[in-house]
Amino acid sequence: MAEQAGGGISNVMREERVFPPSAEFAAQARIKSMEEYEALWTQAAADPPKFWADLARDELHWFEPFSKALVWNEPVAEWFVGGKTNACYNCVDKHVVEGRGDRTAIIWEGEPGDQRTLTYAELQTEVSKCANALKSLGIGVGDVVSIYMPMTPELAIAMLACARIGAVHSVIFAGFSAEAIADRNNDAGAKLVITSDGAWRRGKVLPLKETVDEALAKSPTVEHCLVLKRAGDAPTMQEGRDVWWHDVVDSASADCPAEPLDSETPLFILYTSGSTGKPKGIKHTTAGYNLYAKKTFEWVFDHRDDDIYWCTADCGWITGHSYIVYGPLAAGAQVMMYEGAPNHPAEDRFWDIIERHKVTIFYTAPTAIRAFIKWGDDLVKKHDLTSLRILGTVGEGINPEAWMWYHRMIGGERCPIVDTWWQTETGGIMMSPLPGAIPTKPGSCTKPLPGIIPSIVGTDGQEVDTNQGGMLTIAHPWPGMLRGIWGDMDRYEQVYWSRVKGKYLAGDNARCDEDGYYWIMGRIDDVLNVSGHRLSTIEIESALVSHAAVAEAAAVGRPHELKGDAVAVFVTLCDAEPTEELREELRQHVRKEIGALAVPDDIRFTSSLPKTRSGKIMRRLLRDIAAGREAAGDTTTLEDYTVLAKLREKEA
Ligand code: WTA
Numbered sequence: 001m002a003e004q005a006g007g008g009i010s011n012v013m014r015e016e017r018v019f020p021p022s023a024e025f026a027a028q029a030r031i032k033s034m035e036e037y038e039a040l041w042t043q044a045a046a047d048p049p050k051f052w053a054d055l056a057r058d059e060l061h062w063f064e065p066f067s068k069a070l071v072w073n074e075p076v077a078e079w080f081v082g083g084k085t086n087a088c089y090n091c092v093d094k095h096v097v098e099g100r101g102d103r104t105a106i107i108w109e110g111e112p113g114d115q116r117t118l119t120y121a122e123l124q125t126e127v128s129k130c131a132n133a134l135k136s137l138g139i140g141v142g143d144v145v146s147i148y149m150p151m152t153p154e155l156a157i158a159m160l161a162c163a164r165i166g167a168v169h170s171v172i173f174a175g176f177s178a179e180a181i182a183d184r185n186n187d188a189g190a191k192l193v194i195t196s197d198g199a200w201r202r203g204k205v206l207p208l209k210e211t212v213d214e215a216l217a218k219s220p221t222v223e224h225c226l227v228l229k230r231a232g233d234a235p236t237m238q239e240g241r242d243v244w245w246h247d248v249v250d251s252a253s254a255d256c257p258a259e260p261l262d263s264e265t266p267l268f269i270l271y272t273s274g275s276t277g278k279p280k281g282i283k284h285t286t287a288g289y290n291l292y293a294k295k296t297f298e299w300v301f302d303h304r305d306d307d308i309y310w311c312t313a314d315c316g317w318i319t320g321h322s323y324i325v326y327g328p329l330a331a332g333a334q335v336m337m338y339e340g341a342p343n344h345p346a347e348d349r350f351w352d353i354i355e356r357h358k359v360t361i362f363y364t365a366p367t368a369i370r371a372f373i374k375w376g377d378d379l380v381k382k383h384d385l386t387s388l389r390i391l392g393t394v395g396e397g398i399n400p401e402a403w404m405w406y407h408r409m410i411g412g413e414r415c416p417i418v419d420t421w422w423q424t425e426t427g428g429i430m431m432s433p434l435p436g437a438i439p440t441k442p443g444s445c446t447k448p449l450p451g452i453i454p455s456i457v458g459t460d461g462q463e464v465d466t467n468q469g470g471m472l473t474i475a476h477p478w479p480g481m482l483r484g485i486w487g488d489m490d491r492y493e494q495v496y497w498s499r500v501k502g503k504y505l506a507g508d509n510a511r512c513d514e515d516g517y518y519w520i521m522g523r524i525d526d527v528l529n530v531s532g533h534r535l536s537t538i539e540i541e542s543a544l545v546s547h548a549a550v551a552e553a554a555a556v557g558r559p560h561e562l563k564g565d566a567v568a569v570f571v572t573l574c575d576a577e578p579t580e581e582l583r584e585e586l587r588q589h590v591r592k593e594i595g596a597l598a599v600p601d602d603i604r605f606t607s608s609l610p611k612t613r614s615g616k617i618m619r620r621l622l623r624d625i626a627a628g629r630e631a632a633g634d635t636t637t638l639e640d641y642t643v644l645a646k647l648r649e650k651e652a
Pocket of ligand 1: 422425
């Protein structure tokens with residue numbers, strides 16, 4: 001088993017503080033006590049399909065009822081078989097039909113300060129027009145649409161428009177490179193790309209359309225490109241291929257009923273890093289995912305009608321899918337959406353937004369919290385944050401001291417913190433405190449949600465004892481579970497279902513303490529968590545090796561104050577000189593191959609890499625060197641002892 005990447009585990013091991021919800025908070029909560037939570041969890045665990053089926057009947061709109069809750073042929077799950085529903089209908093039309101059309105759906109703020117509010121009825125109109133425009137571009141059930149857009153309402157509208165007509169969206173985070181877009185277009189066979197002329201980021205315009213143009217030169221399956229005017233740039237529009245949003249969407253009819261779709265109709269693909277160089281297209285389907293996003297949103301954020309809910313993620317990641325779009329909108333929430341950087345025009349932009357919009361629920365990432373801490377308390381104190389009632393975190397473990405700062409400075413010691421553990425693959429939150437019921441311990445994601453049965457196992461597949469670390473698995477399928485890797489069911493089976501029989505392998509190590517609280521201890525594979533984003537070391541290595549000067553490369557994570565993991569790479573060269581210019585060139589090369597988020601923080605040139613006799617790179621040693629630690633542990637299998645000495649010398 002690989003060691004955990006990143007740091008902080010020793011802190012977590014010693015954490016003993018417990019923060020129960022206040023009596024006042026608990027009294028008003030959906031789930032009011034540990035006893036209530038435990039009763040619900042036990043009831044769900046006794047018969048998960050029945051538990052979920054009862055919820056599905058009540059919570060989703062069914063054009064046709066389902067006949068069977070779950071058909072499970074490991075590793076293929078089908079939920080709510082025989083039923084017909086539509087995720088867009090559940091998120092939009094259902095509220096309008098039930099008389100809540102005037103309720104605010106999206107409160108949006110652009111980075112330059114422009115604002116827009118959409119009610120559920122207005123959202124229905126916009127989504128319907130967009131859906132008709134997609135149809136006019138030849139998109140129908142099962143067609144894949146790549147979306148590469150800034151965080152504007154149109155991004156959510158585009159996702160929902162796809163869902164409305166049964167097209168499968170594949171949102172690509174707008175920081176990815178042209179190469180990465182082309183790879184994803186080709187893997188998914190995308191027919192359409194939706195983008196914008198540009199995106200605002202720290203007062204500058206990122207030329208998204210230009211990047212898409214470069215990608216489209218290598219994306220033979222893409223027939224059209226739909227372009228939103230956002231930043232005022234004048235991109236080249238290719239005749240016959242590219243169309244403006246304001247030309248085709250604005251003039252489209254607003255009459256486009258949601259398509260009744262089989263429960264298992266693919267809803268979206270979202271690419272994420274695994275332990276090989278090729279990102280995996282994680283596939284989610286309609287009914288199960290939609291139900292899971294909705295219920296977990298309501299439970300974890302204890303959602304009430306008067307809440308103003310803000311998740312700071314980007315829709316390019318799963319958090320944006322489940323907790324900006326599908327979960328909150330299905331629950332009829334009032335969703336705050338912000339386009340830009342947290343430090344523009346100043347480092348208190350988030351606190352300013354919370355104060356002005358009276359945000360009540362705030363969901364962000366530990367990497368952001370670490371930046372806020374660095375930016376200083378004075379900026380926070382300038383603002384009135386008393387509207388807040390719940391805080392959340394996601395993406396990586398939170399260091400207990402960052403947790404305490406969040407609790408004190410942002411939460412005023414009054415707001416429960418929900419530390420939510422989940423993954424792109426799980427579709428929604430799997431473990432988290434329920435804020436009115438479960439006392440929190442800083443650094444622990446506490447307990448599984450109802451219907452979720454975790455099991456920590458050793459390498460022999462047997463459950464480990466209390467407080468023993470092991471591989472985190474989930475013992476029974478749940479509705480939000482991924483349904484496969486796009487176009488590669490073998491890899492799906494191999495990655496998630498082959499190592500531990502009968503259980504979903506999450507890829508994280510964890511332990512469960514004597515109170516039944518779970519503590520996530522980092523990945524079991526070579527996946528790094530850089531500012532809350534998953535990156536595989538092999539992806540970075542492949543990018544480096546594709547440069548002519550590079551013979552061999554090894555990438556490892558090194559603990560980093562803000563990012564969690566920083567990317568450190570060790571590179572051996574062909575004939576080239578190890579210069580500062582080359583180092584910069586390699587940085588630019590990785591930026592071009594993957595995107596800015598993968599650019600290595602450290603590049604070290606070395607004459608060779610430490611390897612075992614069987615030729616495997618000894619990453620453990622490289623991790624120690626990258627972190628500036630003495631290389632510990634067994635080195636007797638090291639093929640060339642001098643390599644280690646040389647790498648250490650460079651350190652000195
Ligand atoms: C990590 C993000 C500790 C974990 C929703 C997981 C966490 C990976 C937490 C999934 C948390 C996410 N505590 N670790 N609360 N949340 N992780 O697919 O390693 O981008 O496997 O999904 O992030 O990252 P992904």
